[in-house]
Amino acid sequence: MIPCKNILLAVDTARLSVPVIERAARLAELNQAQLLIADGLPQLNWAQKLSWNESEHIHELLLREKTAQLKKLAASLRRRKLNVRYRVLVGRTSEELIRQVLRSKCDLLIRETKGQHSVRTGLFGSTAMELLRACPCPVWLVNTAHEGPVRRIVAAVDTNPEKAQHPELDEAIVRAAMSLATTYEAQLDLLHVWSIYGERMVRDYMKSNEFEELQGMMHREHGDCLRQLAERTGFAGGPERTHLIRGDATLEIPKFVAENDTDLLVMGTLARAGVSGFLMGNTSELVLNQVNCSILALKPPGFVCPVKLRPKTSEPEATVDELPDVLPQPPVP
Numbered sequence: 001m002i003p004c005k006n007i008l009l010a011v012d013t014a015r016l017s018v019p020v021i022e023r024a025a026r027l028a029e030l031n032q033a034q035l036l037i038a039d040g041l042p043q044l045n046w047a048q049k050l051s052w053n054e055s056e057h058i059h060e061l062l063l064r065e066k067t068a069q070l071k072k073l074a075a076s077l078r079r080r081k082l083n084v085r086y087r088v089l090v091g092r093t094s095e096e097l098i099r100q101v102l103r104s105k106c107d108l109l110i111r112e113t114k115g116q117h118s119v120r121t122g123l124f125g126s127t128a129m130e131l132l133r134a135c136p137c138p139v140w141l142v143n144t145a146h147e148g149p150v151r152r153i154v155a156a157v158d159t160n161p162e163k164a165q166h167p168e169l170d171e172a173i174v175r176a177a178m179s180l181a182t183t184y185e186a187q188l189d190l191l192h193v194w195s196i197y198g199e200r201m202v203r204d205y206m207k208s209n210e211f212e213e214l215q216g217m218m219h220r221e222h223g224d225c226l227r228q229l230a231e232r233t234g235f236a237g238g239p240e241r242t243h244l245i246r247g248d249a250t251l252e253i254p255k256f257v258a259e260n261d262t263d264l265l266v267m268g269t270l271a272r273a274g275v276s277g278f279l280m281g282n283t284s285e286l287v288l289n290q291v292n293c294s295i296l297a298l299k300p301p302g303f304v305c306p307v308k309l310r311p312k313t314s315e316p317e318a319t320v321d322e323l324p325d326v327l328p329q330p331p332v333p
Helices: 018-031 046-051 055-078 093-104 126-134 167-184 199-205 208-233 249-259 282-288
Strands: 006-010 034-041 083-090 108-112 139-142 152-157 187-194 242-246 264-268 294-298
Touching: 006 018, 006 093, 018 034, 018 055, 018 108, 018 139, 018 167, 034 055, 034 093, 055 083, 083 093, 093 108, 093 126, 108 126, 126 139, 126 282, 152 167, 152 249, 167 187, 167 208, 167 264, 167 294, 187 208, 187 249, 208 242, 242 249, 249 264, 249 282, 264 282
Parallel strands: 006 034, 006 108, 034 083, 108 139, 152 187, 152 264, 187 242, 264 294
Antiparallel strands: 139 294
16 A cells, blocks of 8 residues: 555645646545645845845745745645645745755645746656656656546556666565555556666677576576566466566557556666665666656665755744735835
8 A cells, every 4th residue: 555644745826736626636535645845936036135135025926926836736735635735835846845844744745747938858847857766655646637537547667677776675675565455446568678788798708508597597586587577476467467578678668558558657766775865767767768657656765765854943844824914115216
């Protein structure tokens, strides 16, 4: 079961996304979870403050406007008997969302795949990619172009018998996917793509019969690991829903996702355990740049978040509900 007791929903109040809101609201209802809605507002830099006399006043107006929109959204969700709070986060969006995850001990962050002002090409914007790299809790990025129900889920795992570095991550991926498949009454497929490392060189230095023997042995080993993972997690899809594919994972996973009309891909973003400021695994990043569905990404055990909370003296804890009712007046020209 994916833990969903404290959900952070990141929105853009200038363009509220119904699919994203509904995903978060549905999970909160089913899990009786607390829902925190947040929108970001960039901090004024020194150049803006020096060159624009009314910059701070405009910034305050934007803060008030976002607060009003969040309050309205929270009120509509509270009518569904949800426990909802809201907050405007001032600063760099990805970093402040991660700080809010740390501050509120959130167990899931839900956001759209790409904001309206993103300059990054592809399905995922720069903020989304930064969250995938650095957010310590699972991140669900919703493709807002898909407004229908979640009908098909794929859990992509890396059950490599030669370097089983993160068996707990594979189990978490499968269990999370199973939980969501139950929630949405969706079809679930378990996928593992394997290959022979340095195959071209290995093939050149081995006799053909030796290579065929190696190939068969590795296929059996990967298949055994995948079956054992299915048994440990209670995956009941059987052979018809368990897929062992030989090839390049960066090509085969996007291909499988596209050919099977996948709505949600559950996968891990691998990193060396305990390393602060980690880089997302190359395979994960290349896969993400090619898929066109929603993503639920999990971190491996031992992940150390590179973003830290500020000292308590500089980390305001007041919610937006406590902002003053009267806005400051603009300076007299």
